[in-house]
Amino acid sequence: MNATFFDGKVSRPHPAQYTLSAYTVEIRYTDTDGQEQEVVWPLQEARLATWNPSGKTRLQFGPFPHQYLDVETADYEARFIPARQLLKPARPGLYEFVLSKGFRGVVLVGVVTVALLWVLYAYGIPALSLQVARQVPAEQEVALGDMLYRQLENSGQLPVDKAKTAHVERFWREMGVKTRLPIRIAVVESKDVNAFAVPGGHVVVFTGILKKFNRPEQLAALLAHEAAHVEKRHSLQQLIRSIAAYSIISVMFGDVSGITAVLVDNADNLVSLSYSRQHEAEADAFAVEQLARQGIDPMGAVWLMEALPTEGEVIPTLLRSHPHNAERVAATRALAKKARTRGNSSPELKRLWNEIKAAGFSLKS
Ligand SMILES: [Zn+2]
Structure with a gap:
């Protein structure tokens, strides 16, 4: 009998002949390459298609993508129904729904x-x-951070100044801020007005930003702010976020092999990781609170921002990673005014600050 067959591979219909026996339906058709083809389907497996624009009776075979056989309804009623009581209707799938x-x-x-x-x-x-x-357990966070940090070091992007690092490290210890993980500071010789935190405890400070400071409270606020990004796992979250975003994009474009390369790419991105407003606000609040607790004037957090260019001015690096605007300065000022400072900065902190100044970071670059 004459029918129209869809082979499930191409959307084009094939004129076909079929023969019905007690248990099977044999379909013969010519495929797109002009080859004679024959398919045999157990009659039991035939279903009535739910999507049927042909006006004839459409039988559906096999899993998706289904094969279809459009037969004259009169033939269907005369031959198929007696052959097999009644064919069960197929359960409509998403594909049929969309097509319908x-x-x-x-x-x-x-x-x-x-x-x-x-x-x-x-x-x-x-x-x-x-x-x-x-x-993420603390050991994993530290291991991941160390790996990324070493990657940055090895790429030659971090010319660490050991003497200045030792000075700023001592300054941080003297501040006496308690953190979940030990903070490890590196001072890098660079004109960039930047500082960033790596998951697991590395805080990198560029000499370009130290040059902008004229009082110890600014440095104290910067270190506390960066330590907060570690303490509150902001850097770790940002890293996970960019890996997840990259993974979705990779899956969308079928490039799953690229996911492993993400970690490598992310070592570079750490330098300019941008935090959300919420993370910045949390880090500012942490800095104010810690400075006040250690007897350091929490206005340092405001003086820090005032020493840096605001949005609209040039020098973009720090703005990209820790953007601040008038609103953020005002919020920090309000927090600092509310925070009670116990006592004065330790004389040792001032002495260390003078040493840092004397070490000449402001003369270079
Ligand atoms: Zn920040």
Whole structure:
């Protein structure tokens, strides 16, 4: 009998002949390459298709992508029904649903898919990165941070000045701030007005930013601010976030092999990791609180920002990683005014500050 066959590989229909026996339906058709083909389907497995634009009776075979056989309804009633009581209707799948809605269905599925990916990207990743970051044990965090830090060191991007590092390290110890992980400071010779924190405890300070300071409270505030990004796992979250975002993009474009390369790329990104406003606010609050607790004037956090260019001015590096604006300065000032300072900065801190000044970071670069 004459019929139309869809082979499930190409959307084009093939004119076909079929023979019905007690248990099977044999279908013969000519494929797109002009080859004679024959398929035999157990009659038991035939289903009535739910999507049927042909006006004939459409039988469906096999898993998705299904094969279809459009037969004259009169033939179906005369031959198939007696051959097999009644064929069970197929359960409609997403594919049939989309096709039955035509172009609108395709657009709908496309829009829903993009929307879901966007929601995952915009909300899922930040929420998830916080959850994941909280689960990472301290040893893993330190190991990951050390690996990234070594990667940066080996790439030659961090010309560490050992003498200045020793001075600033002593200054940090003298501040007496208690942290979850030991903070390890590196002072890097660079014109860049920047500082950044690596997960696990490395804090890198560029001489370009030290040059901007004229009082010890500014340095104290900077170190406490960066330590807060470690303490509150902000850097770890940012890292997880960018890996997750990259993974989604990789999966979307089918480039799963690239995921392993992300860690390597992220070592470079640490230099300019940008934190959310919320993370910046948390780090500022931590700095104010810690300075006040250690008897250091918490206004240092405000003086720190005032010493740096604001949005709109040039020097972009620190703005990119710790953007501040008038609003953030005002919020920090309010916090600092509220915080009670116990006593004065230790004389030792002032002595160390003078040593740092004398070490001449302000004369170079
Ligand atoms: Zn920051």
